[in-house]
Amino acid sequence: MAKPKLKYNSILQREVKSRFIKDKIFSGIVITLSLITISPIVLIILKLIAKGYKQINLSFFTETAPNTFQAMEAINSGNVIPGGILNGITGSLFMVFLASIMAIPIGLLVGIFLYENGTKRYANIVKDITDILQGVPSIVLGLISYFWVVKFITNGFSAMAGSFALFIMMLPLIIRSTEETLKMVPDTIKEAGFALGVPYHKIILRVLIPTGLSGLITGILLSISRIIGETAPLMLTALGSMSVNFDISKPTSAIPLLIWQFYNDPNMVDLIWSSSLLLMFFVLALNLISKQIISKRNK
Amino acid sequence: MIDELNIQEKDAVLDIKNLSVAYSKGKYAVTNVSAQVKRNKVTAIMGPSGCGKSTILRAINKMHDLYPNIETEGQVFLNGVDTSSMSTIMLRRKIGMVFQRPNPFPTMSISDNVIAGYKLNGIKLKKFEREEIVKKSLQDVTLWEEVKDSLNKKGTFLSGGQQQRLCIARALAFQPDVILLDEPTSALDPVATKKIEELLIALKEHYTILLVTHNMSQAARISDYSMFMYLGELVEYGKSKEMFINPKDKRTDEYLTGKFS
């Protein structure tokens, strides 16, 4: 075990400096590109606030959208466009509510089913199909809801059709988050329940769901934040409406649908910013609340 | 303490002076440790878990630099040179390290694992140089006969003990002055452990070995010198034979007699 002389000492010495420089340059590039990546969030929010804050007032929340003539007159006389987006706000909330009361129970049940039967072949197929559903473009979900609901159930564009498209979108999100959350519940807690002779359905209701509650709520909030901004499927299903509507068989507006409508109408175009600002507020609030719940739980 | 050990300046490969390490502001894992490590000997650092023994080891090759929250005070001299004046590249080439769990690179072949230091440092080796280093390093860890026919296979099929010897070979390939081992056998079975212990005794002929161990009988079996650490403090440092028979500090005595662990 003689120790041979190392022949490469001098080469190393020479290269050390250049290697540190390369490392610094690389880090610099990574940091720069990361800052570029996140810059749009700052730019977008600033733009929305700068252009949208003027329109945010009480009537923005309490009145329905103006028609194009009212908007034109206001612009010509240099006033703020009258009216608000109440029909959009109520429509969005209404359809998200309808989608939620369908998606949450079914999603939870399927999530529990997958958790309980995780290793079985059929459950794996359901899991794969859930993944496929999650990847289906939202416009295709709009097509499906058009066929099933617009054509066969409500015989016309409707809140029901819009919320059905949102429901299919929400379902896989809730299923996967339920399954992931339940997986984090320690087996011992469940076994302790079984050891006491507690029946199966009570284990689910009294043990699994309460233990994973914060995770389940987070999953629901995040899935709502994902669907609340959807536009494309609603264009094929809910269509839009100028008035507040709570009839599930009638066409209904939504904030993103109104934005699309304003965008296409030169007289109303000023309203896009305030509407987008409100929509972003909903989405970010839901995101931040769920982050808060997660970080609280992790503590 | 230095006098008791009778380490001459030229015998000390490592000279640790007033070393303190804090994992976050004010929370010290190691406080004011000074010690010299003698050349061509096996020195063991013992102590209960959380006593800071791994922290000292990692301070020697500046692993703490990777974590911005960790603060290190004091100095470490390698062959009389202050390591704070050395680049991490040069320092770590001169100080090899072996970790608690065997960690060969799973994406590299056995032979590439041995010369991983060269590859990572961007040093081009000629074919005969590479073969020489691989063979020599694997022979040093008595792994050559076992793997010579599968040098180009990934190392993941090897047993835990073989993997750990491969990791030692990887550290030896650079011919370092010191080898740091952080509880190298804690994940291994007794047979593999024995092999590694024999290997370390053989290696001290050419290398200085600093070994962190949780296992005091291991320290007694293979070390020439022992440090006992407790709550971040270096309690006692001396010749292993003397320390195990006749510890000077009450805490060392209590640890060695199993009053706490």
Add this chain to the structure above:
Amino acid sequence: MKWNVEKTTKTLLFAASLVIIIIASGMVLSLMNGSIPAFKEFGLKFIISTEWNPTEGNEHYGALPFIVGTILTSVIAIIICIPLAFSTSLFISELYRGTKVASIIGTMVDMLAGIPSIVYGLWGFYVLRPWIIDLGFNSQGYGIFTAGLILAIMVIPYATSISTEIMLMVSNDLKEAAYSLGATRREVIFNVLIPNARSGIFTSFILAFGRALGETMAVTMLIGNANIIPKGIFDTGNTMASIIANQFGEADGLKLSSLIAIGLLLFVMTGLINGLGKFIIKKL
């Protein structure tokens, strides 16, 4: 007969799982059923025909311009996405791992993922498009490149969060082993991190590509909606999702069936891409 709660619970769970099967298979059947007239009329040529002519009596529909537009915009998006998402994942999982900065950047990435497509579209229309015009790429600012750019911004957060997770999974032991041999951070990233996280990082881009294929609103607002095969990346075009969104309202008969057929093709394309991604992830 005593009502068996245990059994009812199990049946209920099983019944819920059937809903998924029914929705998914119903979806496939409905899309196929709806596209029968188009495929009957044009055969498989529907896929390779470039004509989109709604004139009555002379109706002819082909999907190729939209397939090309979809793939082109998504490819551009992924090319832009790769360096940015990769760097951001490194930033969070390696350079600033565990620090406050990393968590702020991570939160901002999550916020980007939450922005609705239509808001991206507006921002692209009013901010990005004028830049494209100023840079002189084309006079209107619409086109394949502009749409690809906005798609990139939209899918980057998606790719970033998957890549970050994968990179965080690479064992610290391996990286420390490389550092202990004297490697610099860059060398550890290229020699240890990337080889060990390779397939996961690759998958994150596949899944991001699948996401880009189906995006609708932002693309519709920026691509220029020309039903032809684009001649270059600054030319206008249309994607499969945006032709459906644009023309669905006024469509019936053969045209409606053609749009549904495009929807079916889009469904198959995204399904294949996502399936590939999930397949690789499962093998990890």
